Amino acid sequence: MGGAAPWRWPRVLAHRCGGGLAPENTLAGLEAARACGCRGVEFDAMLSADGVPVLIHDETLERTTNGSGAVAETPFAVLRRLDAGRWFDERFAGERIPALGEAAARCLALGLAVNLEIKPAAGHEAQTGRVVAELARALWRGQSLPPLSSSFSEEALAAAAVTAPELPRGLLVETVPADFRERCVCLGAIALHVGAEGLDAATVAAVRGAGLHVLVYTVNDAQQAAALFDWGVDCIVTDHPERIKEPAAAG
């Protein structure tokens, strides 16, 4: 791999649309992120029982909605009726689970760049990668900045790569594996998305030296973010975009 191409996305992304400011993975989160000056967001996309990509993190509905059961066994029309805001704060009562199409439209309207995490329910990896990539291609067609798709599931990313090879991809890991370079080459990934815990400057340099961009999640402390940027990290993902100052363009 040669050197990484310039980083094209904002250097601070609101995690789950800005989960510290508003209920995660909602349109209210997108509005809150934008209102505090943030220019980009990360959110999670999973398929409903009838194959509609929706924004939700967990495989089950209990934590972030007033519903119950598995997302993958619930049709979109049923997901749609659930309240996805009240659990966070009464002010957000009535907030719905957004379809990916709605979230994309709102991001484009607000000028928000997107890191689209493909979050397959177990057993739905390839299907989710394929459906999300196909839809993302259509939703961002003609836009100068495409979404950066990422996933912990290499099967989902491989399916996305076959479906929409032109869309940029990143491999999500908790810690940097010894064979990160081979795995990223195999997926055509341009970035490694790494958990902040235990990460050090030498590891960041090694990943960048392999020609990959480095994103770090989930960083909610401004000093920690500044240190990571000093190490050469391209982008951080935070629940609190209002706390983190975006530095100058990445090298």
Ligand code: G3P
């Ligand atoms: O993409 C970074 C982060 O979103 C990965 O973890 O569990 O919050 O989706 P999670």
Ligand code: MG
């Ligand atoms: Mg995520």
